[in-house]
Amino acid sequence: PVAPVDPAAPAAGSVTIGVDGVNGVDGKPSQSVTIIIAMTVLSVAPALLLLTTCFTKILIVLGLTRNALGLMGTPPNQVLAGLALFLTMFIMAPTLGAINDAAVQPYLKGEKTATAAFTDGSQPLKEFMLKQTRPEELALMTKAADREQPATREETPLTTLVPAFALSELRSAFIIGFVIFIPFLVIDIVVSGALMSLGMMMLPPVTVSLPFKLLLFVMVDGWGLIIKSLVASYTG
Numbered sequence: 001p002v003a004p005v006d007p008a009a010p011a012a013g014s015v016t017i018g019v020d021g022v023n024g025v026d027g028k029p030s031q032s033v034t035i036i037i038a039m040t041v042l043s044v045a046p047a048l049l050l051l052t053t054c055f056t057k058i059l060i061v062l063g064l065t066r067n068a069l070g071l072m073g074t075p076p077n078q079v080l081a082g083l084a085l086f087l088t089m090f091i092m093a094p095t096l097g098a099i100n101d102a103a104v105q106p107y108l109k110g111e112k113t114a115t116a117a118f119t120d121g122s123q124p125l126k127e128f129m130l131k132q133t134r135p136e137e138l139a140l141m142t143k144a145a146d147r148e149q150p151a152t153r154e155e156t157p158l159t160t161l162v163p164a165f166a167l168s169e170l171r172s173a174f175i176i177g178f179v180i181f182i183p184f185l186v187i188d189i190v191v192s193g194a195l196m197s198l199g200m201m202m203l204p205p206v207t208v209s210l211p212f213k214l215l216l217f218v219m220v221d222g223w224g225l226i227i228k229s230l231v232a233s234y235t236g
Helices: 031-052 055-069 077-108 114-132 135-144 158-197 205-219 222-235
Strands: none
Touching: 031 055, 031 114, 031 158, 055 077, 055 158, 055 205, 055 222, 077 114, 077 222, 114 158, 135 158, 158 205, 158 222, 205 222
């Protein structure tokens, strides 16, 4: 038998591992990256829906309308939330279409990077929020963040614009709710005065005023007027 010999020294070289990363063979984002981005968007979708769209304002106005009528559980919360969601989709359709054309489709085709797609896609959303945000809220949030006032409204960063937009939406919703409460409050006062004059102090005024409030609301097509006003406040 031949005695074993020492192994030869390894030659200099390198190891290359090919991984299907951000871009595929044709420059498009890989399926794994697309799935990760989609899951990330879905995880923050509730926050985006509440703070960057008209969903919050619509839901608050519908809830205040139900309370003004004196109906604590009718329509149910699920019905109001579903109606608010579909109205939000109707109002936000032009903005979402612009985001899809400017950012989503070019990114999926490999024409834009993720950074460029985010920058271009946020512009339509910023334009929508700027139209609904008062200068007072923008100044308040800029001062609270200890930042300098931007030269133009369009230069406002999203970190300042989003809370300012949410505050403006809350303010508008409560103003609309105040206007809705006034006629029903008048009905409650009239019914209470009538019951007091008749000596029927043991009868709850809400029991008597509720049918009259429902009748008034149906006669003026209340739901239609409220929805039309909400849509018109965004579409002009």
